[in-house]
Amino acid sequence: MAMVEWFEFQVPGKVICSEHCVDSVGAELDKVGGTRALLVTDEGVQKVGIDGAVREGMDSGGAEIVATFDKVPPNSELKVVQACYDAAKAAAADSIISVGGGSVIDTAKGTAILMAEGGELLDHESAVFTPSSPMPPHVAVPTTAGTGSEATFIAVIADHEQMIKLIFQGPALSPTVAMLDPVMTRTLPPHLTASTGMDALSHCVEALHTEMNEPICDGLAFYGIRLVNRNILAAFNDGADLDARKYMLIAAYLGGVAFTNTFVGAIHAMAHSLGGRFGVPHGIAIAILLPYGMEFNLRYVDEGVPAKYRLMAEALELDIAGDDDETAARKAIDHIRKLGGELGLPSKLSEVGVPEDGIEAATEDSMVDGCMFNNPGEPEFEEIEELFRQAY
Ligand SMILES: [Fe+2]
Structure with a gap:
């Protein structure tokens, strides 16, 4: 890269x-x-x-x-x-x-x-x-x-x-x-531990490939992804596991430092519009959109996205030996989707009160959200609308 x-x-x-x-x-x-x-x-x-x-x-x-x-x-x-x-x-x-x-x-x-x-x-x-x-x-x-x-x-x-x-x-x-x-x-309920933890993960993921990504933030994001992956299920299953709680706090902090420097991309632009227009909690919107948004961003090969997701697969400690970047990237996406299921998170926007006839307006809001301009490539209105529909 x-x-x-x-x-x-x-x-x-x-x-x-x-x-x-x-x-x-x-x-x-x-x-x-x-x-x-x-x-x-x-x-x-x-x-x-x-x-x-x-x-x-x-x-x-x-x-x-x-x-x-x-x-x-x-x-x-x-x-x-x-x-x-x-x-x-x-x-x-x-x-x-x-x-x-x-x-x-x-x-x-x-x-x-x-x-x-x-x-x-x-x-x-x-x-x-x-x-x-x-x-x-x-x-x-x-x-x-x-x-x-x-x-x-x-x-x-x-x-x-x-x-x-x-x-x-x-x-x-x-x-x-x-x-x-x-x-x-410690008293954060499991469903909030899950959704907020996926938000932390998403900051690391988007920090890896935004227009402003750079090596220091790659390092922060890499370790943030690893810490979320190693600790989120433990914190979800036992809120009193203070080691898991501590590592999740550190992961969220790492993601925060990374994305405040690199900013985030289309996934956050779309989540902001769902929160602003339909009141969907941020972590829930992110948890649903994250795997779809990653699949979408795989098209930006020249911008290095598959290679960055390979880095993510390494952070997730997946077996990617011998895989090309896209195969490794898809393993990372599959892993994130499976993790969302294990955490009991919704996987479709239709499950969280988003009206289907609101997708066009949400797309309009997303296209002018500052985060959209920082996504790799230049996503078109029709592409983001289609992405919303896939996640619906
Ligand atoms: Fe976020």
Whole structure:
């Protein structure tokens, strides 16, 4: 495969990983200058009480939690970010601790933009967000191993009026500290462990072959794929397996670092449109689309996709000795499809409430999603519409 001629790579903030590392969340917030923190979370996290460990961990430092915003829905939206910012403002918060999945962490990122800039979030949608004043410190504690938002420079926020997902991006959006504590993911139910884990896998897969892929991210993605493959079934079958939980968090983080540099492609463009238009949870949309999208992308031989999927087959530890790239790639795709079945995930869009007459509109949304432009080749409208129909 051809070596990339030029690339740039940026690293996100500090990462801490261990069982019970949130016990030191207060000390970590002190180190990055936070004194009055807004805790951003959701009702699911509050219900199982895992935010309690973070609250207790505040005793390790001098900072305090001055307000809690727990109204983050699964697909966060502009109004939610505004309400979260209002809570920060009312409490004179100077920092954020986010405890939750991607939607919670992305809401915290959007709130951080408003804490630095004021105005409305839509005012700050640009190719690369560059703050005009310092961003508030943000400590992210993921409770899923999937989106990798704790590692990325990206926030995905729905705009319900336009029925699309907006993407805010820029290195300033990276959380200052990510605390990967497997204990915080122990209560995640099996179906969410499965769908979010497939999202993590998809970030690694798409990072391998986007237009912006490069060797550093190949390395991150390779190991991310291996860790998901070795640990997702264990975490799914026994949520209390903290080693599996920890490796899944690391895999999600690796995928996040990879794709925040390389971006993702058509599979994510299509999943965004299904989330924005029909409310399909991101991980579910991804789990369904991933094998179909990989099969689609096999046509981009000159762009090196089959060779990249061979690398993926190696990461999956499949027997590909003597196989050509396409045969190895198809073994990788078959493996992903089988894995989805073992995890009890749906395999068709018709199973998750997508109306068949909505495919055209979803295709239209996908074609203008920024991720589509980063897919190998230049997929045509008719090709993406056909891909949706295959997955239907
Ligand atoms: Fe994703």
